[in-house]
Amino acid sequence: MQKFSAKTVYRFAVHNSIYIFLFLMLVVIVIMDPSFLSLTTLGIIMGQSASKLIFALGVAGLIIMGGVDLSVGRQVGLAAVLSASLLQAPDYFNVIFPGLNLPLLVPVALAMTVTALISFVQGIMVSKIKVPPFISSLGTSLIVYGVCCIYYDKFAGSAPIGGLREDFTAVSQQGFTVLGLKISYLFIIAMFCAFLVWVIWNKTTLGKNMFAIGGNVNSAKVSGVNVSKNMLIMYILAGLLYGLGGAFEGARTGSASNVLGQSYELDAMAACVVGGVSMKGGVGTIAGVIIGVIILQVINYGLVFVRVSADVQYIAKGAIILLAVMADAKKRSMID
Amino acid sequence: MTSEYLLRMEHICKSFGVVKALDDVTFTVRPGTVHALVGENGAGKSTLMNVLFGIHQRDSGEIWLKDKTVCCANPHDALMHGISMVHQELDQVSERTVMENIWLGRYPARLMLVDHKKMYHDTKKIFESMGVDIDPKATVKNLPVSYRQMAEIAKAISYNSDIIVMDEPTSSLTEKEVDKLMQLMNIIRGQGRGIIFITHKLDEVKRIADDITIMRDGKRIWTGDVKEYDINQIVSLMVGREMDNLYPPKDNVPEETVLEVRNLKGMGKNAVKDVSFKLRKGEILGIAGLLGSRRTELVETIFGLRPIESGEILLNGKPIVNKSPQQAIKNGFALVTEERKFNGNFPGMSVLFNALITKFNRRGAYRNNLNLLSSKKMAKDAQWVIDTLRVKTPGSAIKMSKLSGGNQQKVIIGRWLLLNPDILLLDDPTRGIDVGAKYEIYQFIINLAKQGKSIIMISSDMSELFGVADRVMVMSNGYETGCLDRSELNQETIFKLSAQRL
CATH class of the missing domain: 3.40.50.300 (P-loop containing nucleotide triphosphate hydrolases)
Structure with missing residues (x-):
């Protein structure tokens, strides 16, 4: 009986090791500064998570199909720079395109189109030409960064693109308050995206095919799944989400430069893994992705809150990612 | 010592x-x-x-x-x-x-x-x-x-x-x-x-x-x-x-020819070299051959998984091209693969998912009035597969990998039956399956033939071919080397034909 219960505890510990670890970190943060536990903090964290959730949703689909995407960060950066450059307040002293007064949706849609195209090309490379996703996204990432730098240098010069229009920044900086909790419009948009992607994953053939491709691509082929077509659509969907998230990430931080988005791909994938999306493909839930993004943001913000140095933050983040992947591997071996 | x-x-x-x-x-x-x-x-x-x-x-x-x-x-x-x-x-x-x-x-x-x-x-x-x-x-x-x-x-x-x-x-x-x-x-x-x-x-x-x-x-x-x-x-x-008890009674009656394959040759080194045969409605055509006789390659070529270099496939007298499994499925073909682990199973997914994956890709299947997949309709079909094929499982939400090999195979066969195909290509369907489940699978196969389906069954177990097939085609090294009627079946001839092109 004793052996049995010890085993159960061990199983529980393995299955939830990442959450236990994160909970312990949270405890330490709260002990160091109890004021961390407040509705204000929660509101800030939700606000910060919003755009990250949007592009994490995109990359999650690709991971479930058995791939990775190292170009998330640079695509986000490009989307942010593009939309910010087209959405500056006309009275800003350093406006790039004077006299431009586009409706808010046009630059955002443009950014989304550009990233959707980039991801579409990646999708072609992966699904038709059979370039491994790691390589195709690595190459894409470099190219996108280069293009972004050229655009940025040519139009913005050296200063970050600031002075964003109020209607643009309002989306991420304003919102409404429920029971003392501030919820930004961007968070609502992120939740809406999560719902939409949930529907796609669970209620459409595309979603079923995504799981089939990630679960066993050879079985998927035999079962009549058009693998390359479904992959392409998932890539386009991911691109659209990167564009949307990227545009508003610029709005959230108030400015955009060519370094925006750097290493976001790792944050996004780490969030997926923490949320139970398996890097081996075929496994993942929307709830998991949301939880993963928020947990990582709690830790991120918590470490800043208690004034842990940026260097140590890197170490903590790296440890979390490794632990999450190890827990995933261990879980799999325990099931078999 | x-x-x-x-x-x-x-x-x-x-x-x-x-x-x-x-x-x-x-x-x-x-x-x-x-x-x-x-x-x-x-x-x-x-x-x-x-x-x-x-x-x-x-x-x-x-x-x-x-x-x-x-x-x-x-x-x-x-x-x-x-x-x-x-x-x-x-x-x-x-x-x-x-x-x-x-x-x-x-x-x-x-x-x-x-x-x-x-x-x-x-x-x-x-x-x-x-x-x-x-x-x-x-x-x-x-x-x-x-x-x-x-x-x-x-x-x-x-x-x-x-x-x-x-x-x-x-x-x-x-x-x-x-x-x-x-x-x-x-x-x-x-x-x-x-x-x-x-x-x-x-x-x-x-x-x-x-x-x-x-x-x-x-x-x-x-x-x-x-x-x-x-x-x-x-x-x-x-x-x-x-x-005699190893096989259920055979009471299917083959009718007119539905499928004809003429001088099929696949592309590539390890492809089918030259295969011709006819398949009749309600018939079970067995395919015998040694490992490396490219029987698997033959059915995969017919199913559109491998490219064709030359030769013809005629369905009801009309030439067809199966360029992809999707096309083959549209033309009424189904393929139960030899290596369940490699290209049959989704071990990490539910029984329901495994049972419905082929039909998910049929236009309009399981849609509710929002044009989204309806859980109710999906559950109904999954239950149909479990009932019809007598799958032993606690439910359709359980992971496929928890089922025994025989039950997994039944789910995979069920996945195709949902599409109501005319021609079933079964590649060693009883491989690695216990005796009881085998008997049941033979029953399904014979029943399907009785319903007018045509079946091609590859098997490495000769007694199985003797027990279930109406005719047996023998392959050797990518070539069709003979086709034996039920009355002509004997082990020696099949061995000889299997070694003919080596």
Whole structure:
């Protein structure tokens, strides 16, 4: 009986090791500064998570199909720079395109189109030409960064693109308050995206095919799944989400430069893994992705809150990612 | 003191859940003998060997090696104890040389560098002792299967193994190669080693083995001198009942031709070379052939998984092209693949998902009025598959990997039945499935034929083809070498036709 219960505890510990670890970190943060536990903090964290959730949703689909995407960060950066450059307040002293007064949706849609195209090309490379996703996204990432730098240098010069229009920044900086909790419009948009992607994953053939491709691509082929077509659509969907998230990430931080988005791909994938999306493909839930993004943001913000140095933050983040992947591997071996 | 036995496995029991895979099995090997281990698929032969190799841990019983009690924790441990195995499916590093494969993981070294010279000479010596002539520096992938197998045997000898397990070593060999192997087995036996010979070919057992152990349903039925029983007696001991009961009554009636394949040739080196046949409505056409006869490649070519170079496929008299599985499915084809693990199963997904995946991709399937997938409609079809094919599962939400092989196969067959196909291509559908589930699958197949479906069934089990098929087409090395009516079926003719193009 004793052996049995010890085993159960061990199983529980393995299955939830990442959450236990994160909970312990949270405890330490709260002990160091109890004021961390407040509705204000929660509101800030939700606000910060919003755009990250949007592009994490995109990359999650690709991971479930058995791939990775190292170009998330640079695509986000490009989307942010593009939309910010087209959405500056006309009275800003350093406006790039004077006299431009586009409706808010046009630059955002443009950014989304550009990233959707980039991801579409990646999708072609992966699904038709059979370039491994790691390589195709690595190459894409470099190219996108280069293009972004050229655009940025040519139009913005050296200063970050600031002075964003109020209607643009309002989306991420304003919102409404429920029971003392501030919820930004961007968070609502992120939740809406999560719902939409949930529907796609669970209620459409595309979603079923995504799981089939990630679960066993050879079985998927035999079962009549058009693998390359479904992959392409998932890539386009991911691109659209990167564009949307990227545009508003610029709005959230108030400015955009060519370094925006750097290493976001790792944050996004780490969030997926923490949320139970398996890097081996075929496994993942929307709830998991949301939880993963928020947990990582709690830790991120918590470490800043208690004034842990940026260097140590890197170490903590790296440890979390490794632990999450190890827990995933261990879980799999325990099931078999 | 020399012991009487090299190996004694006594009263071995092993259960998987409620299934007793091994029930009080005792098995011994004498030095300098070949001990045949026979039984149907699922009789417990592999489990017994897996216990010996430490892949599975036994529940009870003891293993003695030369009077020393041992417990092999894993295959490496077993190797160190002098037990090695030549697998049916050779897993060699095919891009590397023969000698590198033999000494893999224990390369001889000098000054921390690999001593290729020593490796070469040691390999050469072993090959000489075996009386075979293979260049140790040849790349494995360029060798014929029989040579690769010899290399595997050489590896076993290089470990100085006392006991060499050969798992169906002859299944992919030509007659000549089998002769060679038999000679080799003789040499090995002469060196005082013991060979455990797992096979389905009883004539080979009669030819080479000294002792035989017959297993059925996880139990040892009989052990003794091979000479004591003739082949028919061995078969009835293996099967444990009259052969007639192994197959359900055949009462399907073939009608007009629905599918005609003319001079089909696939693209690429390992493709189908030249195959022509006709398939009638309500007919079960068996396909026989050795490993490497490209039967799988044939059905995959028909199903659009492999490109066609020349030849025609006529469906109801009209030429069709299946460029992709999607197209094949539209044309009414279905394919149950040979390697469930490789291209049949979604082990991590639910039974429901596995049952419905093909129909998900049919336009408009399971949609509610929002044009989204309806859980209710999906659950209904999943239940239909479970009921119709009598899948033993606690429910449709359970993971596929929790089901037994036979039940997984039923789910996969069910996945196709939902599409109501006209032509079912079944690639060794009963492989690795227990006897009970096999019988049920035969029933489904015959019932489907009765409903007017046409079935192509590949099988490596000849008695199965005799029991279920209306006609049997034989393939050899990518060529169709003959088509036999039910009345003309006999093992010898099929063997001859299978070897015709080798």
